[in-house]
Amino acid sequence: MHDDEAAARARQRGLVRRGYDAVSEAYRDDEGQSGGAQDAGRYAGWAEELAGWLRPGARVLDLGCGAGIPATRELTDRGLQVIGVDFSAAQLHRARRLVPEARLVQADMATVQFSAASLDAVVSFYAVIHLPLADQRALLPRIRGWLRPGGYLLALVGAAYWTGTEPYLGADMFWDHADTGAYLRWCREARLTPQWHRFIPEGNSGHTLILATAS
Numbered sequence: 001m002h003d004d005e006a007a008a009r010a011r012q013r014g015l016v017r018r019g020y021d022a023v024s025e026a027y028r029d030d031e032g033q034s035g036g037a038q039d040a041g042r043y044a045g046w047a048e049e050l051a052g053w054l055r056p057g058a059r060v061l062d063l064g065c066g067a068g069i070p071a072t073r074e075l076t077d078r079g080l081q082v083i084g085v086d087f088s089a090a091q092l093h094r095a096r097r098l099v100p101e102a103r104l105v106q107a108d109m110a111t112v113q114f115s116a117a118s119l120d121a122v123v124s125f126y127a128v129i130h131l132p133l134a135d136q137r138a139l140l141p142r143i144r145g146w147l148r149p150g151g152y153l154l155a156l157v158g159a160a161y162w163t164g165t166e167p168y169l170g171a172d173m174f175w176d177h178a179d180t181g182a183y184l185r186w187c188r189e190a191r192l193t194p195q196w197h198r199f200i201p202e203g204n205s206g207h208t209l210i211l212a213t214a215s
Contacts, residue, residue: 083114117149156200
């Protein structure tokens with residue numbers, strides 16, 4: 001049963017990877033504007049906040065960096081050393097052109113590994129929610145291991161339970177959301193202490209932005 005569940009989760013992640021390979025430019029153009037109706041301007045504010053908590057040149061991991069815009073670029077523009085991880089070849093092909101200052105790695109965030117205590121911060125915007133919930137929960141202790149004590153996690157996650165596979169910009173896409181309380185609990189269990197959380201409205205629904213520190 002465990003192997004069957006792991007294989008099912010891998011298939012869901014594979015659907016997301018193929019989806020972003022297909023819709024990369026429809027999802028976000030080279031200026032960072034989103035066909036998915038996200039407000040690209042909010043990323044600058046999030047990057048500015050994070051940079052204010054970090055020393056110049058701090059190492060930041062952007063999980064699910066996509067084409068590198070706007071988040072990876074906003075972070076590098078603020079003097080941070082950014083590692084971008086994404087499993088979509090199409091997205092990373094664009095990211096290498098759009099954010100040449102970043103170090104980019106093609107990998108699945110559900111399995112990628114980094115050295116212990118090697119990062120000052122980890123960010124993930126609109127990306128963790130494409131993992132099945134079991135993979136999301138398992139990711140948090142791994143993030144804690146990568147962070148130096150006192151390091152930051154800034155992640156945009158679900159606000160209410162919902163899961164689905166739906167057409168998105170011309171390709172099938174998978175999402176899995178827990179509610180805010182579950183994410184805060186999972187952070188604490190992983191020794192990531194929540195500092196604040198904010199509701200980020202999106203049309204008739206929204207997401208939760210969480211800041212947590214490695215304890």
